[in-house]
Amino acid sequence: MADIQLNLVLLLTLVTVGISMYAWSNEEFMDAWIMQPAAINRDSRQWYRFLTSGFLHADWAHLIFNMIAFYSFGQFVLTLFEARFGLLGGNAAFLLLYLGGIVMSDVPTYRRHRHDWGYRSLGASGGVSSIIFAAVLYFPTVGIGFPLLPDLSIPGFIWAVLYLAYSHQMSRRGGDNINHDAHFYGALFGLVLAIILVPSSLPLFFLQIKAYVESKF
Numbered sequence: 001m002a003d004i005q006l007n008l009v010l011l012l013t014l015v016t017v018g019i020s021m022y023a024w025s026n027e028e029f030m031d032a033w034i035m036q037p038a039a040i041n042r043d044s045r046q047w048y049r050f051l052t053s054g055f056l057h058a059d060w061a062h063l064i065f066n067m068i069a070f071y072s073f074g075q076f077v078l079t080l081f082e083a084r085f086g087l088l089g090g091n092a093a094f095l096l097l098y099l100g101g102i103v104m105s106d107v108p109t110y111r112r113h114r115h116d117w118g119y120r121s122l123g124a125s126g127g128v129s130s131i132i133f134a135a136v137l138y139f140p141t142v143g144i145g146f147p148l149l150p151d152l153s154i155p156g157f158i159w160a161v162l163y164l165a166y167s168h169q170m171s172r173r174g175g176d177n178i179n180h181d182a183h184f185y186g187a188l189f190g191l192v193l194a195i196i197l198v199p200s201s202l203p204l205f206f207l208q209i210k211a212y213v214e215s216k217f
Contacts (some may be wrong), residue, residue, distance in 0.1 A: 003208040008091055012098065013067050016124060019055040020063050028055065035106055035121045050110070054102030056122040070128045073135040074098070077194075080138055084198060093197055097190060101130025105186035109179060130190025131159040136160045137194045140205050141212040142156040157209055163187065 035053035040046045057063035063085040077097070082090030105126025113119040131191050135142075136156040145151035166186060173181035 008094065009071055009078060009149040010088040013071055016055050016067060017063065020057040023071070035109065037110040037119060038115060038117045040110060050103045051099065052108045053106065053122045054124045054127055054175050058122060062123060065113050066124045068127050069126065070131060073132045076135045077131055077140060078089060079127035081197070097130050097193055098127040098194070099136055099215070100193065101186045101189050103131065104189045105149055108181045112181065121179040121182065123179070124184070126186030126189075129183050129186035130193070133160060133187045133190040136192035137201050137205055140208050160187070
């Protein structure tokens with residue numbers, strides 16, 4: 001089971017890396033796959049951009065950050081799904097969570113920018129956020145660190161609140177060329193779908209937090 005799980009996460013990672021690298025050297029391909037709400041609004045046949053944009057990245061830093069987060073948290077989530085749904089069911093649930101996060105996180109972006117021909121976005125952040133928030137739901141007290149502060153780690157459920165608050169605030173402020181809506185709505189999609197897939201996880205989420213708080217005070 002562990003080998004199959006590793007292969008699925010690794011496969012998605014390698015596919016994303018390969019497509020992103022190819023797009024950097026092929027501007028026509030990048031233009032055809034990137035999320036461009038106005039293009040979809042003009043021609044509904046370009047709906048595929050909701051998904052394909054999730055396999056593109058702006059540069060190496062963007063790509064590496066997303067893939068490290070995806071690879072790290074994806075293994076926890078897929079292991080749980082395989083244990084609950086079996087090999088095929090677990091892989092299907094994982095794909096629904098990740099690819100669904102990519103697509104659904106771009107819906108608010110489309111609605112907000114569908115008349116703006118200058119707006120484009122790319123990246124797997126919506127899907128990655130879905131995976132991370134599913135992991136936080138299932139394992140809320142596991143520590144999550146910060147990229148620039150390797151010695152600092154806080155429980156996942158606290159990190160999740162800060163992440164949502166930051167993404168919401170930055171989305172309202174705008175101007176930094178980052179699609180914070182994808183982060184915010186990808187996270188919410190992942191949280192909701194994770195509860196639907198494993199309903200018992202919600203009461204267990206609160207029980208784990210209660211036990212964690214009691215152990216600290």
